Amino acid sequence: MTDLREAITQAHRAEWARVVAALARRFGDLDIAEEATAEAFVTAVERWPADGVPPNPGAWLTVTANRKAIDRIRRENKRDDKQREAQMAYDDSPPEPTGAVDDERLRLIFTCCHPALAPETRVALTLRMVGGLTVSEIARAFLVQETAMGQRITRAKAKIKATRIPYRVPSAEDLPARVSGVLAVLFLVFNEGYLATGPDTDPVRHDLTTEAIRLARLIRALLPDDGEVAGLLALMLLTEARRAARVSPDGELVTLDRQDRNAWDSGLIAEGHRLVRERLASGVAPGRYQILAAINAVHTSPRTDWSQIIALYDHLLRIDPSPIVALNRAVAVAELDGPEVALAAVDRLAGRLADYHAYHATRADLLRRLGRDDQARAAYDLAIDLAGNTAETAYLTRRRDQLIS
Amino acid sequence: MQYLFSVIAEGSPDADEAEMAAIDVFNERLQADGNWVFAGGLGGTDSATVVDNRGGAALITDGPFVETKEFLAGFWIIEAADLDVALKLATEGSKACNRKVEVRPFL
Numbered sequence: 001m002t003d004l005r006e007a008i009t010q011a012h013r014a015e016w017a018r019v020v021a022a023l024a025r026r027f028g029d030l031d032i033a034e035e036a037t038a039e040a041f042v043t044a045v046e047r048w049p050a051d052g053v054p055p056n057p058g059a060w061l062t063v064t065a066n067r068k069a070i071d072r073i074r075r076e077n078k079r080d081d082k083q084r085e086a087q088m089a090y091d092d093s094p095p096e097p098t099g100a101v102d103d104e105r106l107r108l109i110f111t112c113c114h115p116a117l118a119p120e121t122r123v124a125l126t127l128r129m130v131g132g133l134t135v136s137e138i139a140r141a142f143l144v145q146e147t148a149m150g151q152r153i154t155r156a157k158a159k160i161k162a163t164r165i166p167y168r169v170p171s172a173e174d175l176p177a178r179v180s181g182v183l184a185v186l187f188l189v190f191n192e193g194y195l196a197t198g199p200d201t202d203p204v205r206h207d208l209t210t211e212a213i214r215l216a217r218l219i220r221a222l223l224p225d226d227g228e229v230a231g232l233l234a235l236m237l238l239t240e241a242r243r244a245a246r247v248s249p250d251g252e253l254v255t256l257d258r259q260d261r262n263a264w265d266s267g268l269i270a271e272g273h274r275l276v277r278e279r280l281a282s283g284v285a286p287g288r289y290q291i292l293a294a295i296n297a298v299h300t301s302p303r304t305d306w307s308q309i310i311a312l313y314d315h316l317l318r319i320d321p322s323p324i325v326a327l328n329r330a331v332a333v334a335e336l337d338g339p340e341v342a343l344a345a346v347d348r349l350a351g352r353l354a355d356y357h358a359y360h361a362t363r364a365d366l367l368r369r370l371g372r373d374d375q376a377r378a379a380y381d382l383a384i385d386l387a388g389n390t391a392e393t394a395y396l397t398r399r400r401d402q403l404i405s
Numbered sequence: 406m407q408y409l410f411s412v413i414a415e416g417s418p419d420a421d422e423a424e425m426a427a428i429d430v431f432n433e434r435l436q437a438d439g440n441w442v443f444a445g446g447l448g449g450t451d452s453a454t455v456v457d458n459r460g461g462a463a464l465i466t467d468g469p470f471v472e473t474k475e476f477l478a479g480f481w482i483i484e485a486a487d488l489d490v491a492l493k494l495a496t497e498g499s500k501a502c503n504r505k506v507e508v509r510p511f512l
Contacts, residue, residue, distance in 0.1 A: 116488060163510045164406050166487040174489070 016132030021104035231290030357386035414478035
């Protein structure tokens with residue numbers, strides 16, 4: 001029974017996106033593809049205990065889902081012949097055999113991350129269609145009501161159909177911009193998992209970080225030469241590797257310099273470092289994710305070379321001159337040139353980061369190190385008010401309460 | 406598949422000379438490439454009149470149905486294979502008329 005459950009879970013992880021993608025291509029309708037795939041998995045749960053796990057679960061699921069889709073279209077035909085014509089005219093080529101549909105999944109990802117959809121909708125749709133998460137799982141992950149999340153996904157599918165968002169990999173000239181849209185979605189999923197917001201959530205949502213990494217690996221397999229895909233995957237791996245050390249047993253965020261390095265996942269770190277080295281060796285100018293990955297590679301090296309980190313932030317500022325990057329650079333400056341120099345740099349960002357919790361947390365820490373306790377306390381108060389993550393709030397509160405005066 | 410491109414203007418609804426010339430070039434391209442269905446520029450909102458005959462007695466009111474800073478200044482109806490093609494054309498159209506363009510499909 002455990003084996004069977006394992007087989008179904010395994011099939012779900014490995015085959016969901018393939019089956020949805022193959023059906024979406026054949027029937028030109030994401031809604032039908034999604035529902036028929038879900039029905040095929042229900043049928044598997046009903047039938048496999050008695051019939052045994054089929055030798056090729058992916059092929060079995062594709063065939064079953066195809067039948068479910070045709071059944072549904074026939075049922076709907078009786079209601080609406082015109083709709084049937086529209087659906088069938090979209091693409092009548094036969095489904096491609098399982099195993100050769102990798103580019104089908106890529107089409108699926110590009111459709112779910114289309115720029116004509118709102119960013120939060122892209123995230124939800126990608127998790128549903130490509131990740132195979134249920135609507136209730138996605139709703140829980142983003143702290144919205146299940147009905148609201150269901151409506152968001154339904155509206156997105158309706159828009160894809162009504163406006164005819166194409167089901168294909170974008171043309172070469174559009175590809176870089178569209179890939180970066182896909183990566184932004186994965187980064188959002190990962191970050192929400194890594195620093196979960198909300199007073200009642202776990203501080204780290206392992207399910208979301210794992211899913212983002214799994215999807216990034218999938219995209220890397222499909223686009224192996226894309227440097228930013230490799231960069232984002234490396235960044236996620238090097239961040240995920242520190243997960244176990246990041247929150248203390250009593251639920252408090254642990255800063256990088258105080259983490260137990262023995263608790264880091266050495267396998268993930270080795271893989272992340274390998275990807276960073278591979279990108280460095282390519283000689284191609286790195287993008288944002290590759291630079292962030294390189295910074296994290298330095299952080300996870302035996303000894304942190306702060307001048308190298310500052311050089312990488314300088315590089316990043318040239319392609320992404322955002323105040324948040326400047327803030328992170330200042331944190332590194334504090335290690336190399338001391339808190340006074342860093343504080344001057346941080347204070348210059350006041351106008352643009354006044355609502356950002358990390359701005360106040362960074363100021364608080366620098367002021368504390370300079371012994372300016374009163375000002376530090378005020379900055380901690382602001383940071384605590386703005387921080388959404390439970391472990392971070394706990395850390396900041398303890399730090400504030402440790403101030404003497 | 407047909408799409409409506411609504412030209413969203415702020416300030417003056419009228420295109421200036423350079424914008425007019427760019428729109429002409431764009432229109433000629435649409436016609437040559439088979440994307441052209443129809444297009445037109447509209448008078449300003451101060452030329453609008455709203456008619457409401459839902460109650461049987463037609464009520465005629467001066468002015469647009471809603472006063473907004475942004476308003477519809479013109480439109481294209483475009484034939485395109487899918488939304489990606491339509492968005493690409495809208496990108497060029499927005500540049501030509503130097504205004505925002507809203508893209509919506511016809512049902």
